[in-house]
Amino acid sequence: MNRDPxxxxxxxxxxxxxxxxxxxxxxxxxxRTLGLKPAAADYRxxxxxxxxxFEIRRGEAVGIIGRNGSGKSTLLQLIAGILQPTAGSIRxxxxxxxxxxxxxxxxxxxxxRENVYLNGSILGLGTREMDxxxxxxxxxxxxxxxxxxxxxxxxxxxxxxxxxxxAVSVQPDILIVDEELSVGDVFxxxxxxxxxxxxxxxxxxxxxxxxxxxxxxxL
Numbered sequence: 011m012n013r014d015p016x017x018x019x020x021x022x023x024x025x026x027x028x029x030x031x032x033x034x035x036x037x038x039x040x041x042r043t044l045g046l047k048p049a050a051a052d053y054r055x056x057x058x059x060x061x062x063x064f065e066i067r068r069g070e071a072v073g074i075i076g077r078n079g080s081g082k083s084t085l086l087q088l089i090a091g092i093l094q095p096t097a098g099s100i101r102x103x104x105x106x107x108x109x110x111x112x113x114x115x116x117x118x119x120x121x122x123r124e125n126v127y128l129n130g131s132i133l134g135l136g137t138r139e140m141d142x143x144x145x146x147x148x149x150x151x152x153x154x155x156x157x158x159x160x161x162x163x164x165x166x167x168x169x170x171x172x173x174x175x176x177a178v179s180v181q182p183d184i185l186i187v188d189e190e191l192s193v194g195d196v197f198x199x200x201x202x203x204x205x206x207x208x209x210x211x212x213x214x215x216x217x218x219x220x221x222x223x224x225x226x227x228x229l
Contacts, residue, residue: 016215017066021098024059058084071216073226082219104183118162129176143179151175178205188219
């Protein structure tokens with residue numbers, strides 16, 4: 011198997027500027043238009059992720075643990091391309107399938123079936139490809155007739171089932187899972203772990219964030 015790096019981070023960092031008052035933000039926008047720097051007294055910088063460098067190679071399964079607020083989700087969103095770094099660089103190679111914030115890729119007004127096709131297009135799959143996968147996705151999610159109901163009527167467990175089923179419907183090169191498996195029941199969680207192992211066996215790379223050490227060790 012090719013063991014080249016599929017994720018390479020160099021001095022990767024993310025900082026958010028927090029304004030002390032809404033008027034300070036407006037004043038900063040005006041200052042930027044005029045080519046001026048905002049006054050330091052109007053804001054503070056929050057460093058969500060301090061400079062970090064690493065490589066993850068093809069076929070590796072990497073567990074990430076840390077306290078709440080330590081930057082785990084920020085890191086995953088940078089890898090997935092949802093966020094842009096404030097400093098440094100992140101390079102990825104191959105198709106990324108990410109299960110991050112619960113239901114973040116779903117339109118609550120659309121049915122589960124419609125959201126499956128919507129997420130498939132985000133993953134780069136055409137309608138014909140999704141037509142070939144839809145039955146398998148629905149069977150894996152196992153949410154019954156709710157597949158044709160608006161997602162806003164779903165429980166968190168149903169949302170996770172459908173989100174995971176879509177995320178693993180393709181053979182991703184990089185699979186990112188952020189603690190979502192704790193939402194499901196034990197039998198579905200076991201089914202998810204089994205599917206993740208199949209994806210790993212096919213040569214994918216896994217990044218898995220969890221507070222459950224047993225789950226991290228299991229994978």
